[in-house]
Amino acid sequence: MLKMNVSVLPARFSSELLNWWLEHKRDLPWKKSTDPYKVWVSEIILQQTRVEQGKKYFDRFLTVFPTIDILASAPEELLLKTWEGLGYYNRARNMHFTAKYLVEQNQGAFPTTIQELSQLKGIGPYTAAAIASFSFGLPHPVIDGNVLRLISRVLGITSDIQQPATVKEIQQFLEKAIEFAVPEDFNQALMDFGSLQCTPGRPNCQVCVLSEYCRAFQEEKTTEIPVKKKKQPLVKRYFHFLDIECEDGHTLIQQRTSGEIWPRLFQLPLIETAQEYILRKEDFDGLMFSITGQTTPALSTYPLIAKSSQVLSHQKIYGNFYKLKVNKLNIIKNTDLYLVEREKVSKFAFPKLVSEYIRSNAYSNGLSMAESGE
DNA sequence: CAGGCGTGGGA
DNA sequence: TTCCCAAGCCT
Numbered sequence: 258m259l260k261m262n263v264s265v266l267p268a269r270f271s272s273e274l275l276n277w278w279l280e281h282k283r284d285l286p287w288k289k290s291t292d293p294y295k296v297w298v299s300e301i302i303l304q305q306t307r308v309e310q311g312k313k314y315f316d317r318f319l320t321v322f323p324t325i326d327i328l329a330s331a332p333e334e335l336l337l338k339t340w341e342g343l344g345y346y347n348r349a350r351n352m353h354f355t356a357k358y359l360v361e362q363n364q365g366a367f368p369t370t371i372q373e374l375s376q377l378k379g380i381g382p383y384t385a386a387a388i389a390s391f392s393f394g395l396p397h398p399v400i401d402g403n404v405l406r407l408i409s410r411v412l413g414i415t416s417d418i419q420q421p422a423t424v425k426e427i428q429q430f431l432e433k434a435i436e437f438a439v440p441e442d443f444n445q446a447l448m449d450f451g452s453l454q455c456t457p458g459r460p461n462c463q464v465c466v467l468s469e470y471c472r473a474f475q476e477e478k479t480t481e482i483p484v485k486k487k488k489q490p491l492v493k494r495y496f497h498f499l500d501i502e503c504e505d506g507h508t509l510i511q512q513r514t515s516g517e518i519w520p521r522l523f524q525l526p527l528i529e530t531a532q533e534y535i536l537r538k539e540d541f542d543g544l545m546f547s548i549t550g551q552t553t554p555a556l557s558t559y560p561l562i563a564k565s566s567q568v569l570s571h572q573k574i575y576g577n578f579y580k581l582k583v584n585k586l587n588i589i590k591n592t593d594l595y596l597v598e599r600e601k602v603s604k605f606a607f608p609k610l611v612s613e614y615i616r617s618n619a620y621s622n623g624l625s626m627a628e629s630g631e
Numbered sequence: 632c633a634g635g636c637g638t639g640g641g642a
Numbered sequence: 643t644t645c646c647c648a649a650g651c652c653t
Contacts, residue, residue: 287649303649310639311649344637347652381651401649421632448649457647458642488646489634518636569637609638 265411265470267433275438277466278446281453283308286315288445293367293392294325300384301348308452314343328353329360337522337606346520351379371397387444396440398431400424403451409483410455413472418483491573497536498525498578498611500562500620501548503586508599509546511592518569523605525578525614526594535561536579545592549585563619567610576610580623 285308287299298318303311321339322328328336333353340349355377359365367388368374374385386397398404405418408427416423435443454465460479468474473482501509511526513519528540541548563578588594597605602615614620 300649305637305648305650307639307648342638344639345650347636348650351651379651383650387649399649402647403649419633452649485647520636567637569635571635 265467265472267430268437269470270411270430270467271434271437271443273466273470274434274446274450275442277454278442278449281449282445283449283453286312291392291441293388295319296388296391297367297380297384298322298352300387301352301379302343304348304384305345306343310343314340325356325365326360329356329365333521334605338604341522341606341612342609346522348379350520354378355380367392369393371395390440390444394440396432396435398428398435399444399447400428400431401448401451403448403455404431406457406483407447407451407455410473410479411467411471413476413478413482415478415482415484417486419485489571491568492571493573493575495530495533495575496577496610497528497530497540498576498614499528500525500578500580500614501586502580502582502599502623504582504584505586506599507586507596508602509586509588509594510597510602510605511594514593518572518574519608523595523607524611533575535577545590546586546588546594548581548583549587562623563614563617565610565613567608574610576614578614578619580619582623 287295290296299311299315302314302318306314318339321335322331331353333350336349336353337346340346343349358377359367368377369389371385371389374380374388375382380388383399383401386399389395389397390399405424405427408414408430409418409423412427412430414423414426418424418427431447438446454460455467462468462471462474462479465471465474473479499509509526510523513522513524515521526544526546528536528544530536560580561577562580563576565576565578567574567576586596588596607615
C-alpha cells in the first residue's frame with residue numbers, strides 16, 4: 258500500500274470537524290446553559306468521569322446547590338454527601354474552597370480570562386479552557402483525554418501523550434485550528450468526535466471524515482497511537498472495619514484525614530494491617546475508644562461478618578467487617594471518632610466500600626455472610 | 632513532575 | 643479475569 262505523507266492543515270481540520278459535528282453532536286444536560294457556575298459544576302463533575310455517570314450527579318448537585326452562594330455557605334458534610342459515590346473527593350473540597358473564595362472576593366462572579374480562571378483551586382488547563390470557551394466564547398482549545406487521542410492520531414504523534422512537550426505540540430496545532438471556527442462549537446466538536454468517532458479501542462475509520470488526512474490511519478498506526486506509559490501494579494491494602502452495635506442505639510464512625518484516599522469521608526472505625534489477616538483480641542488494644550460491658554461475641558472471638566474489595570486508581574482495598582455488640586461505649590480521647598445514633602449514620606458520606614456494607618443486611622440485621630446469602 | 636486520587640463500564 | 647480508561651488536577 259502506498260504510504261502518503263499526509264499533513265492536515267489546521268483550517269481543513271477545523272472545517273471537516275465542524276461539518277461532522279453538525280450531524281453528530283450530542284445533546285447533553287449541561288449544554289443548555291452558558292452560565293459559568295453551571296459550566297464549572299459540569300466540568301468538575303466530568304473530570305475523569307463518564308458522561309453517563311456524570312448526568313445523575315449534575316442534576317443532583319444543582320438541585321442541592323442551585324447557586325454559588327448556596328454552595329459557598331453549605332456545610333462540607335452536605336457537599337461530600339452529595340458527592341458520595343462519585344470519587345476523587347478533593348474535587349468537591351476544591352469546589353467548596355473556590356465557591357467561598359469567589360463569593361467573598363468577587364461577589365460570586367467568575368473571572369473572564371483563562372489566566373485568572375486557571376488560578377482558581379481545582380481549575381487546571383482543561384477546565385479553564387472549557388469555561389473560557391463555553392461561557393465566554395474565548396478561543397482556547399480544550400485538551401482532555403479525547404482530544405489527546407484524536408490529535409495524536411491525526412498528526413501521527415508517537416511520543417508519550419503524558420509528556421508536557423507532547424501536549425504542547427497538540428495545543429499549538431489546536432490554537433491555530435480553533436481560529437477557523439466558533440470556539441465553543443469547535444471545542445464541543447473536538448470532544449464529541451473523540452468520544453463518538455475516534456474511540457480508544459477499534460475506531461471505525463471506514464466512516465471517518467478525517468481518515469484521508471489522518472496520519473495514524475494512513476500509516477496503519479491507529480491501534481498504537483496514542484502512546485502512553487503503562488501504569489504501575491496496584492498496591493494491596495487490608496482494611497478491618499469495626500461495626501460496633503451499642504445497646505443504646507449508638508455506634509462509632511471515624512472521619513478520614515486529608516492527604517489519603519477518601520479525604521474527610523467517614524468510615525467505620527478502622528484497623529489496617531500490612532498483610533491479609535483476621536483480627537484478634539490483642540489488635541483492639543490501644544484503640545482511641547473503650548468498649549465496656551461487652552456481651553457478644555465473647556472477648557476471644559470477633560466474627561468477620563462481611564468481606565468485600567474495591568479497586569481504586571492506585572490501590573486495591575480488601576475490606577473486612579467485624580460485628581461487635583456492646584452494652585456501653587466511651588470515647589476516651591479526643592480523636593477523629595464520633596459517637597452517633599445508628600439510624601443517622603446514613604447522613605454521612607462514606608466510600609462505596611463502606612456505604613455498601615451499611616446498606617446491607619449485615620449492618621442492619623447483623624446477619625452473617627452465610628445468612629445473608631453473600 | 633511522577634505519582635496519587637474513585638468509580639464504573641466495556642472489551 | 644484482567645486491563646484500559648473516562649470532559650484532570652494537585653503536590
